[in-house]
Amino acid sequence: MITVSTSLAKPSGYHHGDLREALVAAGLAILEEGGDPKALSLREAARRAGVSAMAPYRHFADKEALLAAVAAVGFGRLREALLAADGRGSGREALVGQGVAYVAFACANPALFRLMFGSAPCPRDGDLDAASRSSFAVLTERVAALVPPAEAADWALHCWATVHGLAALSIDGQFGGSGENPEAMARRVLSLSALPSEC
Amino acid sequence: MITVSTSLAKPSGYHHGDLREALVAAGLAILEEGGDPKALSLREAARRAGVSAMAPYRHFADKEALLAAVAAVGFGRLREALLAADGRGSGREALVGQGVAYVAFACANPALFRLMFGSAPCPRDGDLDAASRSSFAVLTERVAALVPPAEAADWALHCWATVHGLAALSIDGQFGGSGENPEAMARRVLSLSALPSEC
Known part of the structure; x- marks a missing residue:
């Protein structure tokens, strides 16, 4: 019809x-x-x-193809947000800034964030994978500048997991009791520094 | 009717x-x-x-009240899994074990995990809050034994975020490309040690 x-x-x-x-x-x-x-x-x-x-x-x-295109745009925006935050500092400070920006992005765009990272009805096509990798690369490059090469990939996963957990728990209301601003909380928690102290 | x-x-x-x-x-x-x-x-x-x-x-x-009761049972099971893993080691090793158990729990019970931690239609009642706190306490107690008292609360959030991120990304298929077992990956990444090296 x-x-x-x-x-x-x-x-x-x-x-x-x-x-x-x-x-x-x-x-x-x-x-x-x-x-x-x-x-x-x-x-x-x-x-x-x-x-x-x-x-x-x-x-x-x-519909799924449109969702994938929307998710790819989301990863483009996340990449821009991470790059902008990274540019405002150096070393660990830049990494913390990226993490705060990741949490801020999720809180400002919860449905888009869930689409991008969820197991929702959104097929992984080439454009989406490229956009996703390009966004993750901003994090991995900063991490690679801070840790020994042999540990860089695992530290990147570690840092990603931490900021993703903060973002997911924030948008799912799991920190609701404290009433604290999610970005401020993320900055404080991430500033504890997860990286090896010699870096 | x-x-x-x-x-x-x-x-x-x-x-x-x-x-x-x-x-x-x-x-x-x-x-x-x-x-x-x-x-x-x-x-x-x-x-x-x-x-x-x-x-x-x-x-x-x-229905929401039943979901809350189901989620509370989930937190009880998670607490048991964390306690069992914690008991198999000491110090940082016990903490890593808890993290691996958290990821394993999510992978074995993805729908239950999403109900427990999602913003889904599940009201936070007294029983559920108590079960959730009781589960989180297993982590906070282990963390408190490893870091300075003034940093314990924030480190507990940090560790929770990291393992929650690993769990969420695992069940949402975000590590799918590697084909690696999520628990093995979690153990490797968590063993990098997020805690201050003097602990």
């Missing part, structure tokens, strides 16, 4: 790449409003972008 | 506490099969326990 959008927005006014971008933007907005990837449909993304319900299929095979 | 169970199991054969326990056991089983707290209903728990659909209301006001 083909349904036609009743939106008054220009249904044929998009260039190829623009429509894709508009659909991803609509997907991001729906995700943040609904709080659950299940709340996102290609049909609703099309409605918001002002195109017919069939138009998204020019770019996305199904 | 009152519906009567068609089960042949004895509908009136439970003592008061036994029925509650049977319903919680049914809830645990449903959770592990369905993988999602939304898959659990009081009606289905009643059916499995062989009682009428109204019988659960003697113990649980609603």
